[in-house]
Amino acid sequence: xxxxxxxGTGIMGAPMARNLLxxxxxxxxxxxxxxxxxPLGEAGAVVAGSPSQAASxxxxxxxxxxxxxxxxxxxRPPDGALAGLASDAVWxxxxxxxxxxxxxxxxxxxxxxxAFVDAPVLGTKQPAEQGALTVLASGPDAARExxxxxxxxxxxxxxxxxxxxxxxxxKLVANTWVLSLVEALAExxxxxxxxxxxxxxxxxxIAGGPLDVGYAKVKGGAMIERDFPPAFPLRLAAKDARLIAxxxxxxxxxxxxxxxxxxxxxxxxxxxxxEEDLAATFRTAAGS
Numbered sequence: 148x149x150x151x152x153x154x155g156t157g158i159m160g161a162p163m164a165r166n167l168l169x170x171x172x173x174x175x176x177x178x179x180x181x182x183x184x185x186p187l188g189e190a191g192a193v194v195a196g197s198p199s200q201a202a203s204x205x206x207x208x209x210x211x212x213x214x215x216x217x218x219x220x221x222x223r224p225p226d227g228a229l230a231g232l233a234s235d236a237v238w239x240x241x242x243x244x245x246x247x248x249x250x251x252x253x254x255x256x257x258x259x260x261x262a263f264v265d266a267p268v269l270g271t272k273q274p275a276e277q278g279a280l281t282v283l284a285s286g287p288d289a290a291r292e293x294x295x296x297x298x299x300x301x302x303x304x305x306x307x308x309x310x311x312x313x314x315x316x317x318k319l320v321a322n323t324w325v326l327s328l329v330e331a332l333a334e335x336x337x338x339x340x341x342x343x344x345x346x347x348x349x350x351x352x353i354a355g356g357p358l359d360v361g362y363a364k365v366k367g368g369a370m371i372e373r374d375f376p377p378a379f380p381l382r383l384a385a386k387d388a389r390l391i392a393x394x395x396x397x398x399x400x401x402x403x404x405x406x407x408x409x410x411x412x413x414x415x416x417x418x419x420x421x422e423e424d425l426a427a428t429f430r431t432a433a434g435s
Contacts, residue, residue: 149173149296152201152208152228154221155242156184158377159268160211162275163241163301164192169278170300177201177221202228202236207297209239213383215248219255229259237262237290239297241282243322243383245390246397249315262290265311267318268302272378279303283321285313319394322387323405326425329366329384330408333429336370340433346371366426373435375423382421384428385412 150173153164157178164187167174174192178184181194188194195201198221202208208228212218218240224230232238238256240249240263249265256263264286274280282298282305284291291307298305308314336346350367353359369375388409395402412428420427 149207149293150175150205151297152177152195152198152205152231153211154178154198154201154208154228155211155213155217156187157211157213158272158380159275161187162272163209163211163280165190165276166278167297167300168192170296172296172300175201175205179217197226198222198228199224199226199231201231203231205232205236207237207239207294208232209241209297210252211242213242214386215244215251218242218244218248218252222252222255224259229255229261232259232261234260237264237293239264239266239294241266241268243267243318243387243390244315245319246312246315246394248390249312253311262287262293263311264290264294265314266294266298266305267314269318269321274303275301281306283308283314283317285309285315286311316394319391323391323402325362326384326388326391326408326412327404328360328362329425330411330428330432332363332367333370333426333432336367336429337432337434366424369424369426370429373430375420375427375430377422377424379425380421381412381423381425381427382416384425385409385416385421388412 152175154177168191176184176187176192177195177198184194210218222228238261240252253263266282266284268280270280280302282302285308339346392409415428415431
């Protein structure tokens with residue numbers, strides 16, 4: 148039985164841990180706030196007191212934390228997971244850290260002689276609960292067999308994209324599309340309301356045609372109801388937008404839309420919407 152240590156049991160990590168358990172894997176979990184991990188103990192996971200305890204004897208350690216600093220802190224000895232990992236274990240980094248953060252994690256893994264797989268995911272809370280994420284994997288071929296049971300448990304498919312770092316670059320591209328789409332929808336809805344056009348009628352107008360997008364129905368429904376339970380919290384979306392802007396700047400690429408989206412999402416966080424779903428950017432656009 149593959150033993151997996153999962154560090155970070157938030158909106159994404161907790162359902163991922165449950166799917167690892169359903170797949171019959173031996174799961175150990177750790178979270179900075181232990182109370183968030185405790186329900187997983189009732190589901191069959193071992194709730195560890197430290198990352199190193201969670202990782203002791205594990206074949207794979209999965210990190211699913213909010214940013215690069217938190218991720219590296221969870222891995223650094225003496226209390227971090229690298230202190231408890233065997234030399235043949237694999238670190239699967241599955242959070243969204245951006246290129247610089249991913250490179251720092253890869254360097255930390257190399258420093259300790261541990262194989263590193265960069266594997267951020269496409270999907271939010273609901274696909275995570277359903278085990279239907281898309282895993283954007285990149286890393287050494289020798290690690291594929293070890294991480295396969297983990298990726299199969301949490302995802303509907305795994306795309307292997309090359310050397311470590313390629314997964315993160317693809318995630319940045321995908322998030323550029325996702326964040327721009329939701330912001331565009333929010334602004335279209337805001338304009339519709341001011342023009343006395345029902346947003347529902349806009350969705351009906353594009354339904355079934357080349358302009359139709361399934362994600363518009365999901366996020367648009369939340370905007371229409373003005374109900375934003377977090378599947379992808381706005382504060383994390385704003386963080387991801389900053390990572391995209393930083394990547395573009397590093398490549399000397401001017402992306403005005405990315406800059407505008409990043410600024411708008413940051414404004415929503417400043418207004419207090421950060422713990423609501425990304426769709427709450429509609430509140431900023433509509434001034435409500």
